[in-house]
Amino acid sequence: MTTQINRTLSVAPMMDWTDRHCRYLHRLLSKHALLYTEMVTAPAVIHGDRDRLLGFHEAEHPVALQLGGSDPAQLETATRVGCEYGYGEVNLNVGCPSDRVQSGKFGACLMREPDLVADCVQAMREGSTGAEVTVKCRIGVDDQVPADVLPAFLETVSARGVRSFTIHARMAWLEGLSPKENRDIPPLDYELVHQMKAAFPHLEIVLNGGLATLDQAKEHIDRGLDGVMFGRAAYHQPSDILASADRVLFGGDADSSAHEAVLNMLPYIEAHLAQGGRLNQITRHMLGLFAGRPGARQWRRTLSERAHTEGAGPEVVELALSHVQPIAAE
Incomplete structure (x- = not known):
């Protein structure tokens, strides 16, 4: 079928x-x-x-x-x-x-x-x-x-x-x-x-x-x-x-949260790193996540400058996220 x-x-x-x-x-x-x-x-x-x-x-x-x-x-x-x-x-x-x-x-x-x-x-x-x-x-x-x-x-x-x-x-x-x-x-x-x-x-x-x-x-x-x-x-x-x-478009009740998405990415990132992966293989797709919002530039800059460095881990993402204030709906 x-x-x-x-x-x-x-x-x-x-x-x-x-x-x-x-x-x-x-x-x-x-x-x-x-x-x-x-x-x-x-x-x-x-x-x-x-x-x-x-x-x-x-x-x-x-x-x-x-x-x-x-x-x-x-x-x-x-x-x-x-x-x-x-x-x-x-x-x-x-x-x-x-x-x-x-x-x-x-x-x-x-x-x-x-x-x-x-x-x-x-x-x-x-x-x-x-x-x-x-x-x-x-x-x-x-x-x-x-x-x-x-x-x-x-x-x-x-x-x-x-x-x-x-x-x-x-x-x-x-x-x-x-x-x-x-x-x-x-x-x-x-x-x-x-x-x-x-x-x-x-x-x-x-x-x-x-x-x-x-x-x-x-x-x-x-x-x-x-x-x-x-x-x-x-x-x-x-x-x-x-x-x-x-x-x-699908009749749902509410928007999803970009902040929550980042937090939910952290276990995935940890699993990827544990398998020998690199942080920037994931974070390169996350750069535009807060486009147009206060703190977006610092978010991008932190990830761009730090995610490719040796030993970079979830703490880089958490630091980047600290620059972005959640909006009221989040």
Whole structure:
């Protein structure tokens, strides 16, 4: 039986950012947001250190694995392995514009090959033992006309059984723009994503790209989209997005507390250090936790200057926290 996951709010897969430590922190801020791994290539899953690449803390659920690849047989195997690790969703990356994914013939360049994507997701579904297979895509690449290619893409891929698509509402320009520029320069086309929901009401359509506030998110959901995916805003200002998400979007009673999240991170940090880890591997994801609040600069400075030093432990985090006054609700 396929796992049913609530995708009203999710945090995007972000390379070098959404590792297990980041996800553990985000889960302390929101019980319900869906959290994604960094993209992992199918060959890496098959041949690499699986515990390092795929391992996660039970508390992270609901958590989804994003795979990169274009070989159906490899993706089938990688999906099966992901299911063995306990992921509730396995997502195929059809949106990343980096040089590395282009050379490997996966990511955004697959927008040009919907039939191959369809073969890939069919193989992934055959390899799944309970996880739902989903797709994250762009609205098009390079000289494509999004209003033409996106409906055709959704129709072709959904015909193989995929019901949930997260759409980054920008073109990807594979020639002439860096991956960073591709996150900002191509204009957003939210209306096209809304048109896709109207054209394919039976599909779950989640909007990604440029979202900065929960008010924006709620507006798109109220207009009929099934969910929203936050990227950089959720990483750089996690309290602004995730601490209120359960109340604003999931019907919860109250916001979570950033202070409480830090205190609840301390046992996790101690366990990580006991296993030979370093403090800054965790605290680098915590720098924006108090963004915009009094004491935030001292919080960041203390962690930035001290967390990487030899022997640094939870006391560094406690010192940093002492610079930030709890707000009344906390």
